[in-house]
Amino acid sequence: MRLRHLSVLAAVTALLALPVQGQAQAAGPGRAYHVAPWGSENAYGSEARPLRTIGDCLSRVRPGDSCLIHRGTYHEQVNPPSGTKDAPITVAAYGDGPVTVDGTEPVTGWKDAGDGMVSADTDLPLDPDFNAVFLDDDRAAEGRWPNSGPDPLNATWAEADATSTDQRIDDTDLPDADWTGATVHLWAGSNPWAQQTGTVTATSPGKLDFKGGNHRCPPLCMGDQNYRNYYLVGSKAALDQPGEWYYDKTARRLYMVPPKDGIAGHTVTAKHRLWGVDLSESSYVTVRGLNLWGTSLRTGNDSTGVTVDELRATYISEFSTLPMPPDSDLAIPPFEGHIVASRILDSGVQILGTGNTLKNSEISRSAGDGVLLRGTGNTVTNNYIHDVGWMGSYTPGIEINGNGHTVTHNTVRRTGRASIDTAWQLNGTEFHDNRIAYNDLSEAMRTSRDGAPFYVCCSLNASGSSIDHNTSHDADGQVGYYIDNYSGRFLMHHNVAWNTGQRGTGFNGHAGPSIGNRDHNSSYGVGINGSSVQVSNATDATDTYISNIVGPMPITVSQTGDPLPVVRSNLITVKPGHTDAVNGELWPTAGSPVIDAGETVDGITTDVRGAAPDIGAYEYGEPIWSAGCNLPGCQQRVRHGTWTATASDGTDAAAVTDGDINTRWTGSSPQSPGQFLTVDLGEARTFDRLSLDAGRDTSGQPYGFSVAVSRDGTHWSEPLARVSGRSFTQDAVFPRQTTARHLRITLTAGGPVPWAVNDLRLYGDGPDSATTLQAEQATVVRGVRRGTAATWVLGSGDWLGFREVNLAGDRLTVRSASSCARTCSLQLRLDAPDGPLLGVVPVRGYSDGKWQEQSVRLKREVTGSHDLYLVAEGGRQVAALDWLTVRS
Structure with missing residues (x-):
């Protein structure tokens, strides 16, 4: 096998220094209009005489023009016109402070309503199922029984008695009240892989009857089942703790249990606009640096050339019911099992159309999707998506429908069900030419058991698609990557999973075909107690092929069907020689049995050192790739030590x-x-x-x-x-x-x-320096380019920085590669590139580009949260950096 020299060293002369991340960008070739809350409608639109609303600006712009928006909150819907391919329209924050498009309006005129409540007459324009209320800029919970805490992913459920039936709940703990008309939310059945809602039709002490829900009973039904969980909302009878609300849509009256000190001095707002930024009829528009509150953003089916950059969207979608999707939304013939696709098309930041991009954004707090990706050839990259999908249907962090999409370098954390999902009910069976790579998926499956952080179903044909270099961990489903129910042609490679339950990856034929599915060079670690990879119940596994897998549990294939999958060149061991398996660092150390033990797979084993490919997701001696985004919040888990x-x-x-x-x-x-x-x-x-x-x-x-x-x-x-x-x-x-x-x-x-x-x-709020800080996930860089693993070569004065790192240690370890022939070093500095010097690592070049780990004692122990910078000194080619740690 050829020895692969370090490409970053060979290509250093071709690099151009990139600008520091976060610098203001030029508005564009056309005219720049300024907008500010202190402006006026009849102003010229200059910086000195700004316009007052974004809408006023958008009524004036032409292709190539820009709306530069000054700090403040804007209670309006933003509807940009289209630009052209050569002259897009730009809507961007000016850079003098946060710019928030707020989808809510104040609720005033509160009066005493008796029984410890207050009320206000207000006309909420949305469908009542989509109402959302905020108290002092926090989400206020709709009145609910049983009461729950403020986190909808940390829910309290009632448990029905085993005497319950399909359309009746028996519960001796149910409060004696008139619940008629309330919404009952069900997480029930023998194996409830989705949640459902129904409407209470009659109540009596300890009992209620309802209609709706209970599709496919079992496994999704109330009755004498393994799961009999439910809660009630949408009833005035549920109002019993501060902050809870109920909207009487007939009287157009909002009721609330006020804070303990009364409603005076508190601010209540209610959602009025689903789409704060509506690009459904727009193309060739750039939206940059906006915040959304209580509202969302969408492009349209005909949109193209839209770029959404540095969006921060919070509380984007809210709803209280899970109805069956209308037949018009379905790509295949309707049947009752399609309840799982409820609200997928009603929620999330929506990137629809062709050739549109969402990047460098934080999307959080949604009852449904985080991001809906639909159409052809769109891109979702370097985003932080979290705390979404709490209503428990198949609404994930990122829903992918269509072909030719690129979904890379996203961190998806804390989801009700999947982190990444596709709904065949809405998408149809094509899933061609999608690239899903370098995503970090964790804390998924908070409101379901049967599923996975990465989940696809059903009958999908994924020809040309690649799912590679992803990490899946710390989720309570069955498996890390789940290709369910007859789906085929999925190419999986260089994926990592740990703490995902029963399996690392599963291909479920479900008494049908599992054709052309492949898993190569993946690594599975602790927290998998069934199979590292499983192919189950496949009647036909033609061209299904599993090789170069390392894991703690066997690779299992149900012995039915003809032909069976090809399974070879795998290593099943509880001692794989990983660096730190408990913390998901599944890369090999010297002497690991995975080194040079794999087979060559065309197009997969491309970066090889030694006599043969290594088994698993990392090649010994090569840079260690990482998954996820590099935005604030993307790195949070505290390194597990000797606890x-x-x-x-x-x-x-x-x-x-x-x-x-x-x-x-x-x-x-x-x-x-x-x-x-x-x-x-x-x-x-x-x-x-x-x-x-x-x-x-x-x-x-x-x-x-x-x-x-x-x-x-x-x-x-x-x-x-x-x-x-x-x-x-x-x-x-x-x-x-x-x-x-x-x-x-x-x-x-x-x-x-x-x-x-x-x-x-x-x-923690920020990365933990005791974990491995990957160079390509640095928050800011100067003079160096980041790759998918490591950086290219830093020259003297170049640096990379990590923002708000949690420090507690006195020893710095750096993994780098250098061709420096003179005295070169990497300096660790605190809070700024020229800040206090904590330690110096001397580096020396090797002709073969060999990666070296070096450790030094710091001048003192450092603790607390600080910005951390590694600065190169000594020559034009100091070193390429793979990772660093600060530990005791």
Whole structure:
């Protein structure tokens, strides 16, 4: 095999220095109009005499012109006209502060309504199912029974009695009230892979009848089933805690339980506009640097040449029911199972049409999709998408319909079901020529069990599509990558999965074909307890081929059908020689059995060092590729160290902190207030969120708990977070970043079964320097180009920086490659490229471009949150950087 020299060194002379990220960009060749809240309608539109509304500006622009929008909040719908291919129209933030397009309007005129409530007469123009209300700029919850916390992905459910039937709920805990007309939300059945809603038709003590829901009973129905979860909304009877609201659409009256100090002095707004930026009839428009609040953005089926850049969209979609999609939305003949596709086309930031782009954006807080991608040849890249899909249908972080799309370098975190999904009911069976690569998918499957962070169904033909270099982890579904129900021609390679449940990748023939599916050079780690790869129930597996896989569990193929898949050159071992499996660093170390043990696969094993390809997703000696975006928030998980846990009841709690989602600690007795777990992190870490994961079991989640911290294990803080709700993964969110070594999790409520925890994870606001900081995920760079793994060569004075890194350590380790023939170094500096010098790593060139890891002691231990810069000094070609860490 050929020895692949370091391409970044060979190509350094071809590089041009790129501008620093975040600099203001030119408005374009045409006229620039200015817009500001302090402007006027009759102004000229200059910077000195700006226009007052974005709409006024858009009524004047022509192809090539720009609307430059000054800081402020704009309560309007933005409808840009079309530009041309050579002269697009630009709508952009000017750069003097946040520019927010707000889809809400104030609700005023509050009066006492009795029974501890206030009301206001207001005409909410949206379909009542899409109403959303905000109290003091936070989402206010629609009145609900049983009560739940503020996080809709941390929901509290009622559990019906086993005597319930398909259209009747029996529940002795149901409050005695008139629930007629309320919406009942169901997560019920023998294996409920989607949620449904119905309407209450009659109530009596401990009982209610409803219609709707219950499609395909079983597995999706109420009754004597494994799952009998439900809650009620849409009824005035549910109003019983501050901030809850109910809208009487007949009287056009909004009711609310006011804060404890009354409604005076508080701000209430309600959603008035679904689409704050509506590009459904626009082409050749650039939208850059806008914030959206309580509204969303869409392009149209005929849109082309639209670029959406640096969007920050929050609370984009809200709805309370899950109706069957209309037949007109379906690409295949309708049947009742299509309930799973409910609201996919009604929600999210929507990139439709041909040749449009969404990039460098943060999309968050949606009952449905994060992003809907539909049409042909669109691009979604370098976005942070999180906290979406909480209503529990198949609305994912990114919904992909159509052909020829590029979906790369996105971080998708905390979703009700899948991180990335396609709905064949809406898409049809074609899924051609899509590239889905370098995405980081985590904390998926919060409101479902049967599914995966990456999920496709059904009967799709993925010819020409590639799903590669993705990471899938920390999800409570069945599998990391799931190609379900007769789908074929999926090329999977160089993917990574850990803590995904039963399998790494699954191809489900479902008593049908699984044709042309391939998985090559993927790595599967801890938290997989069934199969590393599974091909199940395939009657025909022609051209299905699995090779160069490393994983802890066997590759399984159901022995039915003809022909069977080709399965060879794989390594099944619990000792693969990975760097740090618990933290998902599944790249090989020296002496690993994966090195040079693989087979050549045309088009897949292209970067080879040594005698043969390595098995798995990383080639030993090559740069370590990374997945996900490089925006603030994209890197949050705190590195798992030598953590230990002890239980107040004396039971062995090692499973809480072993980093394996499939091991479980269970308390010795039913839950009662005061039971606790104490966790020692081994060293101080910085975090602002704790996740307690109870795996895929349907019992054992705490009914309530609090979290306190300590630096010494003796003196404890007051509780920093209190959590109620019984979702499978429960998050304790702290009001601020916290640095501590010890945690104490104490039950605050009783329950009928013992407490159970499968995994404990910590997250911080910003990257953790103890994890591996990949160079290509640096937030800012100067004079160097980032690749999909490592950087190209830094010259003297070039640098790369990571913003708001959580630091706690005194040793810097750098992996770099250099051809420098003189004295060269990489300097670690704090807060700025010319900030305090913490440490210097000398680098020396090697003729073969060999990557070297070097460690140095820092001048002092550094703690807290800081910007971190690595600055090159010493010559025109100092070094290419792969990664760095700061640890104790």
